[in-house]
Every structure is written in C-alpha cells, then in structure tokens.
Amino acid sequence: MNNGKKRYWDMLKVHESVACVLYNTSRDVLIFVKQFRPGTQLKEDFIPYCAVFVYRALSTGSTTTSIEVEGQSVDWDKVSPNLGITLELCAGIVDETLNLNEIVKKEVLEECGYEIPSENFQRVTSYRTTGISGSKQTLFYAECTDQMKISEGGGLAEEGEFIDVVEMSIPQVRNLIQDEQVTRPATLLFGITWFLMNKV
Amino acid sequence: MNNGKKRYWDMLKVHESVACVLYNTSRDVLIFVKQFRPGTQLKEDFIPYCAVFVYRALSTGSTTTSIEVEGQSVDWDKVSPNLGITLELCAGIVDETLNLNEIVKKEVLEECGYEIPSENFQRVTSYRTTGISGSKQTLFYAECTDQMKISEGGGLAEEGEFIDVVEMSIPQVRNLIQDEQVTRPATLLFGITWFLMNKV
Structure with missing residues (x-):
C-alpha cells in the first residue's frame, strides 16, 4: 500500500543455482556444456524477456511464428542459429x-x-548477478577421470534440455578468454581464470 | 503470426555495456564502486523484476510501500539494507x-x-549474460595515478546514481574472491582474477 493505494510490480522468480569447473585428469581437459539460449541470438538491444516461449515456438516447428519487437518483425532466417549457442x-x-x-x-x-x-x-x-534479478550462484570445482564416465550426459530429455558436452585442452581454454567469437558468460571466464590460477 | 493467430511476448530492452578493471599505480590499489541494487536484497527466490520501481518507492521515502510476492507481503524492516549494496x-x-x-x-x-x-x-x-537477457559487456583495463584524479566521482546526480568509490589493496582483492559476505557479481570476480594473472 502506498498512501492507501495498492500498486503492482512485475516480479521474476529466480532460483539459486550451482555451477562446476570440471577437470578431467585422465586427458587434461576441462569439460563444458553447449546450450541453446535464444536470448543471445537477437541483436544487442532487443532481447526476448521470455526467451523460453520463443524457443518452444521454434522447437515445435511453428516456422510461421513471427516475433515483433517494437513493431518490427524479427526475421529468423537472417539470424544465425549458431549465435544462440553458448x-x-x-x-x-x-x-x-x-x-x-x-x-x-x-x-x-x-x-x-x-x-x-x-x-x-x-x-x-558464490556470487550474484546484479542486473534485473540478483540470483545467487555457488561455484564448485571437481576433478574426474575417464573411469568415472558412466553415461553420455546431455541433460534430461523430459526437461527439454539440449546439451552438448565439450572438452577443451588447457591451451584452448586460455585462448577462450580472448575469443569473443564464442558466446560465453562471465561466470565461465571466472571459472577458467580461477582454475588457471589455482590448479595449473 | 502462429497459425493465423497473433501472440505476444514480453520483451526486455537490454543495452550493451562496458566495464573497467581500474588500477591506481600510485597507491597499488584497485578501484571499484559500491551501488545500491534492490534486486539482491530479497531472499533467494523472489526477485523484483522491476527493481527500479521498488528503489524509487523506497528512495522517495514512501515507507508505507508494501511489496507483495505471491500474496505474501515483504517486510522491509526485516531486510538489511546492506544486502542491497553490491x-x-x-x-x-x-x-x-x-x-x-x-x-x-x-x-x-x-x-x-x-x-x-x-x-x-x-x-x-567481451562476454554475454546467459540468463533471461543475453546482453553483451565489453571489459577494459586501465591504469591511473593520483595525478589523474580530478573529481570525487560518485556518478551523475541527475541520473539518480548513488555510487561510492572503493579502493582495495592486492591482498584485499585476493580475499574478495572467497569472501561471500560481500555481494559481488561474477564479472567483478573475473576482472580480479584476470588482473591477478596478467598484471601482478
């Protein structure tokens, strides 16, 4: 209540999360995942808030779905799908x-x-995002061996996850810090620099 | 259009940004900023989407403003203001x-x-957030001296910025990586580890 008047704000429910820097000591590689994130696919200043709906529309094959951004239609044919891979x-x-x-x-x-x-x-x-959300992520580090690999991975199909497992050598990981062609978040870059400083 | 039916999604306009790891060589300190971010203040899973409106309500002194989250009122008296400082x-x-x-x-x-x-x-x-937005931030590094300090800083009053300038020594900065009591984003942690790896 504000001066007797009720006001409403949109709220976003954001869950706490965990992340892991994963190092395979059998082959001296770091293990990352590739995901499809439609939000990173549009040009800089127009980002879908509810990217997941767009993604569902696309993944269900409704190719006639058009997204309008401030009255302008987004032409998906001109948007490289690779841009949405992080x-x-x-x-x-x-x-x-x-x-x-x-x-x-x-x-x-x-x-x-x-x-x-x-x-x-x-x-x-742990750290927090400081944008519109503020959600907390706790970062872990673990070492694994080839003997511990018991399945393909790739996420849970029933949760609609499309995940590729990616392995990178230490020199490749060093290059990744500067390689702006690859869409990757600051959390990955922090994980890599922390690993290089403390474990190599 | 999807099967002849027009649908709407909420869109969020997110601007590209820049950030800077700033090192004062005169006194061997890194320069950071403290900001008020109400989004980090609520408990983990309820984050205001339009934090700026909450902030405005608070900063204009409307202490009777109540925020309801899923029908439950948020008691601002029980929320430490320090939690909102990043x-x-x-x-x-x-x-x-x-x-x-x-x-x-x-x-x-x-x-x-x-x-x-x-x-x-x-x-x-540069890197991108991978949550709901996908906005790009380009990271810079610069060295400065006390001779280059020509004003207090603190942001533009007309833009409603409340910024404190904070100086930290290299040992303090090393501790900050583990210090989860301080609310700080992964971008700051990446900036620090990059600096420690490349400039110290």
Whole structure:
C-alpha cells in the first residue's frame, strides 16, 4: 500500500543455482556444456524477456511464428542459429531439498555423464548477478577421470534440455578468454581464470 | 503470426555495456564502486523484476510501500539494507554513438573521478549474460595515478546514481574472491582474477 493505494510490480522468480569447473585428469581437459539460449541470438538491444516461449515456438516447428519487437518483425532466417549457442560451465538450478554438493553432483552426472563422489566437489565461492534479478550462484570445482564416465550426459530429455558436452585442452581454454567469437558468460571466464590460477 | 493467430511476448530492452578493471599505480590499489541494487536484497527466490520501481518507492521515502510476492507481503524492516549494496567494477551502458573507449573513459571519470586518456584503455574481452537477457559487456583495463584524479566521482546526480568509490589493496582483492559476505557479481570476480594473472 502506498498512501492507501495498492500498486503492482512485475516480479521474476529466480532460483539459486550451482555451477562446476570440471577437470578431467585422465586427458587434461576441462569439460563444458553447449546450450541453446535464444536470448543471445537477437541483436544487442532487443532481447526476448521470455526467451523460453520463443524457443518452444521454434522447437515445435511453428516456422510461421513471427516475433515483433517494437513493431518490427524479427526475421529468423537472417539470424544465425549458431549465435544462440553458448558455451557454459555445467550448472543447474537449486530446486530440491538436497544440499548443494549433492545437487552439483547430480547436475554433473545428468549433463556431462561423470559419476563423482559428492565430497569431491570443492566449494570455490558464490556470487550474484546484479542486473534485473540478483540470483545467487555457488561455484564448485571437481576433478574426474575417464573411469568415472558412466553415461553420455546431455541433460534430461523430459526437461527439454539440449546439451552438448565439450572438452577443451588447457591451451584452448586460455585462448577462450580472448575469443569473443564464442558466446560465453562471465561466470565461465571466472571459472577458467580461477582454475588457471589455482590448479595449473 | 502462429497459425493465423497473433501472440505476444514480453520483451526486455537490454543495452550493451562496458566495464573497467581500474588500477591506481600510485597507491597499488584497485578501484571499484559500491551501488545500491534492490534486486539482491530479497531472499533467494523472489526477485523484483522491476527493481527500479521498488528503489524509487523506497528512495522517495514512501515507507508505507508494501511489496507483495505471491500474496505474501515483504517486510522491509526485516531486510538489511546492506544486502542491497553490491561491489562492482566501474561500468556503464552503451547508449551513445561514441566508441567504446570513449564511453568507458567517460564512465570512469563520472563514477571514479579519474581522467584517463581513452587510448590507455586496454580491451580485455567481451562476454554475454546467459540468463533471461543475453546482453553483451565489453571489459577494459586501465591504469591511473593520483595525478589523474580530478573529481570525487560518485556518478551523475541527475541520473539518480548513488555510487561510492572503493579502493582495495592486492591482498584485499585476493580475499574478495572467497569472501561471500560481500555481494559481488561474477564479472567483478573475473576482472580480479584476470588482473591477478596478467598484471601482478
């Protein structure tokens, strides 16, 4: 209530999340995931708020779907699908009552296919986004071996996840910091620089 | 149009931005800014989408303003104001026709009070957020001296900015990576680790 008058604000429910810098010691590679994120696909200043709806429309094959942005239609044929692909740390939403080590262990198994004991996940730190949301992410570090690879990974089909597992050598990872052709978030860059400083 | 039926999505206009790792060589300190970000103040899973409206309501002193989240009223008296304070890199929106070096130079002067030649700003890299927006931020690095300090900084009053300039020594900055008591984004942590790896 403000001076007796009720006002409304749009609210966004944002879950806490976990992410993991995952290092395969058998082959000296870091493990990342590639995801489809339609929000990164449009030009700089027009970003879909509800990207997931656009994505659903596209993935259900409704090719006649048109998106209008301030009265102008977005021509999907002129938008490279590669632009919507991002390289990220393995990560997941905290939507369960499990502790964070159990949740990150579960995400690494689902997305990357490695079965790692939950006590092997080292908590690095946590941080918050400062844009419109403010959600907290806790970063972990874990080492794995080829013997721990028990499935393909790729995410849960029933949750509609489209995830590719990507392996990168240490020199490739160093290059990735400067490589602006690859769409990647600051969280990945922080994870990489933290790893290079503390584990190499 | 989807099967002849027009549908609407909420869209969020997100501007490209610049940020700067700022190092004062006269006193061996990094320069950050403290800002009030109401979005980080609420508990994990309820974040105001239009935080700016809440902020305006609070800053105009309407203490009777109540925010309801899913039918439950948020009690501002129980929310520590310190939780809404974030430590960040000096940064700004790209809303002008100037080149990025000129824009970052202007932001550093407005927020931190240092007049640094635009050619002294080294482009580090750029990255994108991967949440609901997808906006691009370009990161710069610049060194300054006490002689370049020509004003208090603090942001433009007419833009409603409330910014404190914060100086931190290299050991303090190292500690900040682990210090989860301080609300800071992954972009700040990446900026710090990049600096420690490349400039110390």
